[in-house]
Amino acid sequence: MSKTKRERVLELLKETGVLRPRDLKEVGISGAYLNKLHAEGVLDRPSRGLYALADSEPSEHRTIAEVCKRVPHGVVCLLSALRYHDLTTQAPFEVWLAIDQKARLPSIDYPPMRFVRFSGEALSFGIEKHDVDGVEVHIYSAAKTVADCFKYRNKIGLDVAIEALRDCLQQRTATLDELWAAAKVCRMSNVMRPYLEAVT
Template identity: 30%
Template sequence: MSLPALAPAFTLDAARAAGLRKDQVYGLLHTGQIERLGHAVYVRTGSIDPALAPLAAATALRPAATLCLTSALLHHDLTDQIPFGTDIALPRGQRHPAGFEHVTWRSFDPSTFDIGRDEFTAAEDLRLAVYSPERTIVDCFRLAHQEGADVAYTALRRWIRRRGSSPAALLRVAASFPKALPRIRQALEALL
């Protein structure tokens, strides 16, 4: 059986809309042409970088899904840490999808959720979201009690050394998060 025109990550409902019956989807799963990543969500085998597969599957279920924190730092090459799972943010109030292994779900305030949220092309016909380096650094400082202050400071040091990084841009993002702003100002003063 061949795969019809399905996105690299798709839901069971999308497969049905493309003309596949549930037993055909399970046949594709059995033959290894697709992989299940969560409850009723699948990815085409080999169609996407395995590191981005959980985000792609989460995006198929919740379009607002966004790569954040350590996973976003890794995406932006601002850390050497390899997270145990993929950090994915959703607006607070949205239910986290079920059945995902090795995903750490984060709930961010809906009023600031879109600040620094960028999209990138992960595969043909697949756009995913990740927080910008500036937003990710701000989030690491905001959540230093969970992520560790060393993660935030290391990312900030690496980011500052990059050509084109702008402390003013970082402070503009941080201004939307008043509790994190003083810590980020203090860290910038120490590093610059």
């Protein structure tokens, strides 16, 4: 195995955290090098088709990085975004991902994912870019996440939405104005108003 190619692969992994075989093809290296490095014990394979440095310390949010690498057009939302923003005591076993109403549903068996379809401003509003284990991930802001939780309260529970709203204001993760703006985009102003008034 050429040392220069090996060094390039390791450099890419240090930059991006996780790699797919197709990421190597973009720089003119065969994806087979990832398998070879995995066989040598240099790389871990956290899930099928994804490779990470064996000695890297994965963060608590490694699965978010893995999912966003495989579904780059998705946006981390609802319970996973709450967890990322530290607005819930729950630790979801699935990664919640928002995708466009018309997007093809990705067929990925691992890590476990829950897809929610958004459209228009509800999809594009409040997206933040964060670095998770070297991977750029798209996650909804704390305010947008809280508004989404009220919108999907029948799926995740009203108690989770109220707890997130309370924590969001106590921790100053979002301002009242940001929460109102998100509530309007999600058409949740009337639903959230009594709870916003009660906690302020």
